[in-house]
Amino acid sequence: GGIITQTPKFLIGQEGQKLTLKCQQNFNHDTMYWYRQDSGKGLRLIYYSITENDLQKGDLSEGYDASREKKSSFSLTVTSAQKNEMAVFLCASSNRDRGPNERLFFGHGTKLSVL
Amino acid sequence: QQNVQQSPESLIVPEGARTSLNCTFSDSASQYFWWYRQHSGKAPKALMSIFSNGEKEEGRFTIHLNKASLHFSLHIRDSQPSDSALYLCAGMPNYNVLYFGSGTKLTVEP
Numbered sequence: 205g206g207i208i209t210q211t212p213k214f215l216i217g218q219e220g221q222k223l224t225l226k227c228q229q230n231f232n233h234d235t236m237y238w239y240r241q242d243s244g245k246g247l248r249l250i251y252y253s254i255t256e257n258d259l260q261k262g263d264l265s266e267g268y269d270a271s272r273e274k275k276s277s278f279s280l281t282v283t284s285a286q287k288n289e290m291a292v293f294l295c296a297s298s299n300r301d302r303g304p305n306e307r308l309f310f311g312h313g314t315k316l317s318v319l
Numbered sequence: 320q321q322n323v324q325q326s327p328e329s330l331i332v333p334e335g336a337r338t339s340l341n342c343t344f345s346d347s348a349s350q351y352f353w354w355y356r357q358h359s360g361k362a363p364k365a366l367m368s369i370f371s372n373g374e375k376e377e378g379r380f381t382i383h384l385n386k387a388s389l390h391f392s393l394h395i396r397d398s399q400p401s402d403s404a405l406y407l408c409a410g411m412p413n414y415n416v417l418y419f420g421s422g423t424k425l426t427v428e429p
Binding site: 239294 | 323325351353355361362363364365368370405407411416417418419420421422424
């Protein structure tokens with residue numbers, strides 16, 4: 205088995221601040237994802253990456269940057285935090301090399317609050 | 320963009336009940352369909368998937384897919400309090416991306 209580690213678990217920022225969230229996986233999966241989850245709601249895709257140094261925009265990419273410098277890590281930057289923003293950012297990975305229907309494995313999330 | 324609608328938004332059932340959760344997709348682009356479950360404060364975890372019309376059963380859980388009506392459902396037999404969670408359906412219209420619905424919050428009361 206493997207694990208996805210997201211840091212930090214909690215992130216409190218100020219309006220306008222640039223904030224970076226990190227994700228590490230030891231599954232050796234090729235594809236990694238960042239999803240945003242608003243309280244009790246579904247997941248919306250921000251960015252994904254199918255291999256090292258690859259970046260693909262999701263439907264919610266505006267206001268975010270991402271970086272995949274290593275196969276095992278995928279970071280997400282909130283370029284300018286919005287006042288009263290509150291959400292959980294979930295990182296996930298999957299092994300697409302094994303086929304199109306491989307499940308996603310998720311981390312426990314980074315909970316963002318903006319003051 | 321795949322639009323995924325789930326119903327109901329929330330559901331409370333007694334222990335032992337049969338529970339049905341529903342999902343409707345906006346178009347027929349998706350090839351693979353998944354149900355994920357997220358217990359409160361935890362990471363979402365994959366439950367079951369299907370890619371062809373019909374039913375699939377695993378233990379107390381059955382999923383049903385009808386591509387013609389764009390309808391996908393999850394049925395839980397003999398619901399247990401431990402089944403209380405947020406249930407998320409998802410479809411995959413392209414090779415790499417899963418689009419999730421907004422979720423159904425299920426509460427099973429002892």
